Amino acid sequence: CRRTYLRLIGRVPTVDELEAFLANSDSNRHEHLVDLLLNDDSYTEDFSRHWSTIWTNALVGRRGGSESNLTNRAGLLKYMRDSFARGKPFDQVVFELISATGNDDPTSEEFNGASNYLLCLIGEDTTLVTSRTSEVFLGQKLQCAQCHSHPGSKVAQNQFWEMDAFFAQTSSSQLEDGSKTLANVDYVGKSQSLENAESYFEQPTGELRVAYPAFLGLKANSNSGEISTFNRREWLAKLVRQSPL
Secondary structure: OHHHHHHHOOOOHHHHHHHHHHOOOOOOOHHOOOOOHHHHHHHHHHHHHHHHHHEEEHHHHOOOOOOOOOOOHHHHHHHHHHHHOOOOOOHHHHHHHOOOOEEEOOOOOOOOOHHHHHHOOOOOHHHHHHHHHHHHHHHOOOOOHHHHOOOOOOOOOHHHHHHHHHHHEEEEOOOOHHHEEEEEEEOOOOOOOOOOOOEEEEEEOOOEEEEEOOOOOEEOOOOOOOOOOHHHHHHHHHHHHOOOO
């Protein structure tokens, strides 16, 4: 009983709750307890608080980023808490986190708590976003493939950079009031072409290779960098949502 309470809602049972469980002689009392904690309205607040904390820590850490790129952790925590409290399907949560735009400040008219996930990870490039998204939502650790194809993995170096290309249209900026905002912008690549907006990565040999958006080897339906034609992050969010991984 104690373990079930801790795992599902993050606290131990009260004396009354424990006595109620022990007084139940039904052989399925543990199943009934799980059903109670997951579905009874009286436990919604405990459940959403517990799991929003766990997922916020997994997404941006306990501090909300590195020393040089702290984001509004409270904004993301609120978004996750509201999502769990409303029973939002988790695949929808994942979609909104990956495709988010908006401001990280809860007082802003453009506030979107989900934007804090990417705002926390985006720095001079999007490699950390690529690694964290692949690991947390797909169970695929790609960071070792950033610099070379890993001998102990089926993931090749080009697959890391093809995944990274989905984030090429992502822009973050800090406003005068100190808040941060996340937006989608057109991406032209090195060739300055919207229609065929490529990225490049360097192989261990020093040779430059081109990369276009592809989901672990599955090519996207476009190489365009124009948002109105092909929203790369939204496309990635759909692929992650539907992935069997």
